[in-house]
Amino acid sequence: MKNKTRRLAAFLLSAAVVITAVPGMQERVYAQKTGGYTESPKSENVPVVQETKSRLKKAEAVPSAYMNKLSELTIRYPGVRDQGKYDTCWAFSAIGLAEFDLIADNQTADKSIDLSELQLAYFTYNNVEDPLGGTFGDSLNIMNHKNYLTMGGNLDFASRTLLQWEGVTDENRVPYALAPTTTTLAKSYAFDQDVAHLQNVYIINIHKNATQVKCEIMQHGSAGLGLYMDGTANYVGSAVYAETGENVATYYCPTSSVASNHAVNIVGWDDNFPASSFKNKPAGDGAWLCRNSWSDKTENNINSYFWLSYYDKSIEDAAWIFDFESADNYDYNYQYDGGADVGKLRGISTSANIFRAKKADNELVKAVSISLSKDANVPYTIRVYTNLTNLHNPKSGILAAKVSGTTTYAGTHTIRLNKAVSVPQGTYYAVVVELQKSGVGLDMEYAVSDSSLTSRVYCDYNQSFLYRGGSWEDVADVSTSYGGRIGNICIKAYADNAGTSIGAVENIKAVRCAKNAVRISWGKTAGAKGYEIYQASSKNGTYKKIAATTSTKYKIKTTSKKSVYYKVRAYKTTQGIRICGNFSGSVAVKR
Incomplete structure (x- = not known):
C-alpha cells in the first residue's frame, strides 16, 4: 500500500517536464461545460488507423445499413433511459455502452439488463481507494460546492472510473430515481457490488475511420459520441424513412464553431439515408442512428432515437467503444493509476x-x-x-x-x-x-x-x-x-x-563435489511435485532457472572460478498450471 505519510499531489504543471513526459500537460484539459458535457483532449486529434475488416467476427463485410430499424433494436436491447434534469448524459452514454456490450459481445445479458447511471456519476467525482490500496490519494474533486449531478462529464472520465473497477452495478441497488436525495454512497457500492468490469477502451476517429467504428458497433453493440445538441427546431427535422415507412427524427448541425455539449450512443447506420431528410441539408447522404437519454419512451423522436448526419460538423473526432467482461473475470486488479487525467x-x-x-x-x-x-x-x-x-x-x-x-x-x-x-x-x-x-x-x-x-x-x-x-x-x-x-x-x-499454495524450500546446502561440479541439496517440501533450481553470479543478482528435478538434490557441472549463488523453490501443478512456492534463501559456492 502507498505510504500515506507522503505528500498528495495537486495542480497542473504548465511547463514541459524534464523527461518530456505528459504532453497534454500543455493541452486544454477541461473545456467550458454546457448542457452536461465536458470536452476531453482524448476526443480531439484521434490517431487514424489502417482500415481493416479483420476484427469482424460475425460478418465478412460491413453492410450499407445496420440496426436501422427501431423494431430490431427493441427486440435485442433495453429501452431508452431518461437523464431528467441532471447533467448526466455522459453517464447514460457510458452505461449504454456497458449494457449493449454485455448483450452483443460478452453475451452474458439480455434486454432486461439495467445498470446504474447514478452509481457511475457519483463515484466518478467521489473516488474511493481500491481494495488493494493502489489508488490511494488519486481523486477527482468538485470545487465551489457544486453537485456531482450538475458537473457534467465525458466518456474519458467515465472510462477512468470504470477501468478502476468502480462499478458497474445494478440499477435496483443505486436507482436513478433517488438522485435528488443521494448525496453520499457507501464505499461498498464502488467495488463490492459490481457486475461487470471494463477491460478495453477503443478511441476511434469517426471522421477518418468510419468503417472501423461500424465494425466495432457490430461487435460491441454501440459507440459513444460527443457532439453539440440543440433540441429545438434550429437543427431538428423529421422525415419518412423509406425502409420502414415510419416518421423519424433527424439532426444536423451545419457549424463547427459550437462546443460539444452532449453525449449519445450510435447503435446503427444507413449509408443511403437521404441528405434531403435533414432540416439543413448536409453535403451528402448517410446517417448514424443514435440513442439519446432525454426520454424514457423508446420511439422515433429526438429525445429517444434519432438520425444524425454523417456530415454533422459538431461531431467530435472520437467514437468510444467500451469492452466489458463479467465481474468474475479476474479476482484482483493491481493498479496505481486512479487519477482522472492521464497524458502521454x-x-x-x-x-x-x-x-x-x-x-x-x-x-x-x-x-x-x-x-x-x-x-x-x-x-x-x-x-x-x-x-x-x-x-x-x-x-x-x-x-x-x-x-x-x-x-x-x-x-x-x-x-x-x-x-x-x-x-x-x-x-x-x-x-x-x-x-x-x-x-x-x-x-x-x-x-x-x-x-x-x-x-x-x-x-x-x-x-x-x-x-x-x-x-x-x-x-x-x-x-x-x-x-x-x-x-x-x-x-x-x-x-x-490460485486456490492453493505450497511451502518454501528449507535447509538448502551447496558444496563443491569436484573441480568442475557442485552438489546442492535441500529438505523435502510437503506436496511438491518437483523443484526448480536457479543460479546467479551475485547474491542479489538476477537468478536464472538452470534445472528442474523431482529429487531433493542435484549435481551441477560448472567451470566457473567465481562464486556462484543458488536458490530453489518447490512447485506443484493444479489444472495444468504450475503453482510455485517461495524461494529458499540463497547459498553460495565460492571458488
Missing part, C-alpha cells in the same frame, strides 16, 4: 510498474493492461518478472512471462499472458513494457485544476519506473522534483486466487 509519456520507450502480491497465499497473474490514449498501432513487448531482489530494478527478478503484439486503436488494452504466472503472497513482481515505435508513449497520471474541478494524483516510491540513459528512474523522484504533479504510469496487472 513522451520519449520513454520502456517503463514498468512493481506490484506486491497481497490477497491470497498464491496468486496467478493472467493479464496486464496498458493505456495509450494518443497512439494507435503500437508494437509492444511485455515482460513479467517475479521474486524481485531489488525494488529499484524491475528486472531484478526472474523472467516469468513474455508476450508481444501490436495494439489496434488508441485507448486501453488488456493483454492476456501466454501462461499464468504464480506469485506467492508477499513477493514482488514487475510488469515491464517496451514500446517499439518512435514517438509513442504510455499514459501517465497528472494533476490538474481549474475553477470547477481538481484532479489529484499520488505516486509513492518503488511503484512506477522509467528506463532512460541505461538505468531505471523511480517516477516518485520525478514527481517530487516537480511538486508532486506527476502520478503513476498506467500499467495494471490482473490476477486470480
Whole structure:
C-alpha cells in the first residue's frame, strides 16, 4: 500500500517536464461545460488507423445499413433511459455502452439488463481507494460546492472510473430515481457490488475511420459520441424513412464553431439515408442512428432515437467503444493509476510498474493492461518478472512471462499472458513494457485544476519506473522534483486466487563435489511435485532457472572460478498450471 505519510499531489504543471513526459500537460484539459458535457483532449486529434475488416467476427463485410430499424433494436436491447434534469448524459452514454456490450459481445445479458447511471456519476467525482490500496490519494474533486449531478462529464472520465473497477452495478441497488436525495454512497457500492468490469477502451476517429467504428458497433453493440445538441427546431427535422415507412427524427448541425455539449450512443447506420431528410441539408447522404437519454419512451423522436448526419460538423473526432467482461473475470486488479487525467509519456520507450502480491497465499497473474490514449498501432513487448531482489530494478527478478503484439486503436488494452504466472503472497513482481515505435508513449497520471474541478494524483516510491540513459528512474523522484504533479504510469496487472499454495524450500546446502561440479541439496517440501533450481553470479543478482528435478538434490557441472549463488523453490501443478512456492534463501559456492 502507498505510504500515506507522503505528500498528495495537486495542480497542473504548465511547463514541459524534464523527461518530456505528459504532453497534454500543455493541452486544454477541461473545456467550458454546457448542457452536461465536458470536452476531453482524448476526443480531439484521434490517431487514424489502417482500415481493416479483420476484427469482424460475425460478418465478412460491413453492410450499407445496420440496426436501422427501431423494431430490431427493441427486440435485442433495453429501452431508452431518461437523464431528467441532471447533467448526466455522459453517464447514460457510458452505461449504454456497458449494457449493449454485455448483450452483443460478452453475451452474458439480455434486454432486461439495467445498470446504474447514478452509481457511475457519483463515484466518478467521489473516488474511493481500491481494495488493494493502489489508488490511494488519486481523486477527482468538485470545487465551489457544486453537485456531482450538475458537473457534467465525458466518456474519458467515465472510462477512468470504470477501468478502476468502480462499478458497474445494478440499477435496483443505486436507482436513478433517488438522485435528488443521494448525496453520499457507501464505499461498498464502488467495488463490492459490481457486475461487470471494463477491460478495453477503443478511441476511434469517426471522421477518418468510419468503417472501423461500424465494425466495432457490430461487435460491441454501440459507440459513444460527443457532439453539440440543440433540441429545438434550429437543427431538428423529421422525415419518412423509406425502409420502414415510419416518421423519424433527424439532426444536423451545419457549424463547427459550437462546443460539444452532449453525449449519445450510435447503435446503427444507413449509408443511403437521404441528405434531403435533414432540416439543413448536409453535403451528402448517410446517417448514424443514435440513442439519446432525454426520454424514457423508446420511439422515433429526438429525445429517444434519432438520425444524425454523417456530415454533422459538431461531431467530435472520437467514437468510444467500451469492452466489458463479467465481474468474475479476474479476482484482483493491481493498479496505481486512479487519477482522472492521464497524458502521454513522451520519449520513454520502456517503463514498468512493481506490484506486491497481497490477497491470497498464491496468486496467478493472467493479464496486464496498458493505456495509450494518443497512439494507435503500437508494437509492444511485455515482460513479467517475479521474486524481485531489488525494488529499484524491475528486472531484478526472474523472467516469468513474455508476450508481444501490436495494439489496434488508441485507448486501453488488456493483454492476456501466454501462461499464468504464480506469485506467492508477499513477493514482488514487475510488469515491464517496451514500446517499439518512435514517438509513442504510455499514459501517465497528472494533476490538474481549474475553477470547477481538481484532479489529484499520488505516486509513492518503488511503484512506477522509467528506463532512460541505461538505468531505471523511480517516477516518485520525478514527481517530487516537480511538486508532486506527476502520478503513476498506467500499467495494471490482473490476477486470480490460485486456490492453493505450497511451502518454501528449507535447509538448502551447496558444496563443491569436484573441480568442475557442485552438489546442492535441500529438505523435502510437503506436496511438491518437483523443484526448480536457479543460479546467479551475485547474491542479489538476477537468478536464472538452470534445472528442474523431482529429487531433493542435484549435481551441477560448472567451470566457473567465481562464486556462484543458488536458490530453489518447490512447485506443484493444479489444472495444468504450475503453482510455485517461495524461494529458499540463497547459498553460495565460492571458488
